[in-house]
Amino acid sequence: MSNLLAKGRLARWSGVAGTSLATLTMMAAPVLAATAEHGGEHAKGGLPQLNPGTFPTQIFWLALTFGALYYLLSKKALPVVAQVLEERQERISRDLSKAASLKEEAEAVMATVDKAMADARAQAQAVIAETVAAFEAENQAKQSALNTQIADRLREAETRIAAAKEQALANVRGEAVGIVREIASKLAGIDADPAQAEAAVAAVMEERR
């Protein structure tokens, strides 16, 4: 709106300027008319612009040139300019949209790459976890197998020790019976009954245990 006003003012201003200039010239004209008399070939005087005799030729040639120019410009020249400008605009927007689609494509590729990376990482993690679990399970199994083996051997050794101990004790008892009978025969001259001696040894051993 203010734009329109400004243009209106511009037009009015230039109109005023032009009119005042024209007035000034009109006032100056008589002063110079004196000098003009030397030239004097067009003694008709007055403004050439106000000579109606020149109107037909000017109107005729104006109509001809302006009409021809309008026809040529509107039918031939201006459509070419419009077409060139349009093509340029089209080319620019096409290139822009092409760039945008390429960017989108690149982003999609980036996304797939990112996804593949994440997948690979997750897979690696899973493989590691699986391997660790497998190793742990194996370890556990080996450990327990070892443990039972150790326990078995221990038990075996214990029974062996116990048997050896029993054996040793039995040997000791037999020896003790023999020693008791010998001592009895040597000291008291008594040929002690083996069963009696054995019972005595057993009693003593039972006491000492």
Added chain:
Amino acid sequence: MDPLHQFQINPIMQLVIAGYDVSFSNSALFMVVAALLVYGLLVHGMKARALVPGRLQSLAEMFYEFVAGMVRENAGHDAKPYFPFVFTLFMFILFGNMLGMIPYTFTFTSHIIVTFALALTVFVFVTVLALIKHGLHFFSFFMPHGAPVALAPILIPIEVISYVMRPVSLSIRLFANMMAGHTMLKVFAGFTVLMIGGLGSVGFLAGLVPIAINIALTGFEFLVAFLQAYVFSILTCLYIRDALELH
């Protein structure tokens, strides 16, 4: 020495059609030159149809976009079909004005009959356009909206007169500007000649003053030459908008 001598119409080739003297004159010559230059610039400039324009193509496109922007902003989007008309007006007047800035040329826009014929063309065009678009409703244009009916006897004549005066103001603005500017240039140039002729060697020095003024005036005249072509076509745009929108 007559500052008005430059506006003299001089026939170059006698021509009479239907009893009217339509001789090819200096005025007609420069109309033809202006039209040829405008058409030549556009056709030759756009010959390459380059994606990246060269100098002449840039100039042609610049003019096109300048006028297209002017029509779009001042006449609205519906005015697109009338762009060639405004473009032809602007280019024809601009080239006529600018050609007149070359010494020894003829400025056809300094003749009231030429500017009046152009303004009348605009007036008839705009009025016919409004009548086609709005029919008899067009006459509501002369009664401003919201004005009290009692004022109609005063308002309607005022609006009608201001409407009818459009071609007059449009043509006189251009003609007066061009004639006044060219006369001023000639008057000051004449002062120099008078001073040298009348005052001898002193006048030779004193004669430099009008020349200095003329240099400044020439610059000013180039501005006026452009501005008046611009004003003429922008007012045409505003009239077209009035015809299309009726407000």
